[in-house]
Amino acid sequence: MNDLLQQVLKAHGGLDRWNQFSSVTAQLSTGGGLWALKGLIQDAAPRQMTVSTQEEFASVTPFGQPDWRTSFRPGRVAIETLDGTVVRERDNPRASLDGHTMNTAWDPLHRAYFNGYAMWTYLTTPFFVAMPGFEVSEIDPIEEGGEQWRGLRARFPDHIASHSREQDFYFGEDFLLRRHDYHVDIAGSFPAAQYVDRIVEAQGIRLPTRRRAYVRGPDGKPVRDLLMVAIDLQDFRFT
Template sequence: MSDLLDKAIEAHGGWGRWQEIEGITADMSAVGLWHLKGWPDVLKAVKVEVDPHRQHAAYSPFLKAGQIGLFEGNRTAIVTGDGAVVEEQQDTAQSFGGHSLMTPWNVQQLIYFTGYAIWTYLTTPFLLRTPGFRLEEGEPWEESGEVWRRLKVEFPENIRSHSRQQSFYFDDRGLLRRHDYSVDIIGGSASANYTTEHKTFGGIVFPTQRCVYRTTPDNHPILDRAVVAIDIHKIDLT
């Protein structure tokens, strides 16, 4: 078995420290894809709270002051600060049939994509050690004068994410540099998510900037325009 995941987990702070964490809170902004879906600037300045050990993400303020956008895997909801449900939906994943990049989202679809995406990003690479994930080290990848080791991952069916098959690229230190996937809910758009500006918060290393580009059939990014840009300004761990 490849030692790559062990190296990556150690480089990002270690499994022991990760197991001590009960919550992740990030101040962030994200732009790009959302304007195509009818929600421009919805994440321009938000706080997101993530459970590192189960699929749970909560954005606030969401659409207006006092509201929270809640993602819990099969369930999405808008709730108030005291937990009252404004609206909710079960099995939101099933509502994306026939969608393409230009198909607008309703509010529950917005919460679903935004929730699973940031949960995946903030828990990588640690989530890959949890039950149900199948991993295989692929051929090394050369880019920007560096050689990155590549981990090919099959996600379990119970974990909501971009696609079942994803690839993670790590540099010689073990830090995540690129993350590839096909976004199934918008028709399978192949994407390369580049991670930079790695910083340490509470003993865990997180990339604080992400830029996502569409890719060519030979796996190279189309750099003329980022599909998504994410900036994380601060992270607190509990």
């Protein structure tokens, strides 16, 4: 484990503390332009998001109906009732998104898959990179707002679903997350730059409560007029 990664993990609460938990739940509200591009109506009402901390699993409630929720794992996504009855399901959900562009419409299971892997990635950053199979290296820093942010590049193993196989994470002088760059492979591989701030501490773990993802231009800078996803989080609870 390189020195920067050690400092980053410590700043966010420490791997020992993280490994005491099996899940984290948060209330989230989402917006942004991606949903309209996908032919979806975005409801800003708060939802409850739960992800596992030690394996890739996620669920959001409600989803579509007041008594429905999602169940996401990399190889299967489902919409089910609160008592576990399956409403719709799809095995190998990544394959159903092959050939999609930024404007290709999504069905509810496409959305559930995206929501599942994206929120699992966000709510477990940076600790997931310490899981087996991840390759992490330090990359060149970037300049933002008069500050220099050091960077880590994570290469994801094949069994973990996420935006893209390689993703870059940038950290301030306090070693807390500031920016997350990736390509959205399931939507034409468009490049994104996601900014995070308003970090809070919950049960010893530090997490951002605001995320804003923009299309990333050829110069690496965000296109501020193209806000794709906005996420606001609160009420983090670890178990």
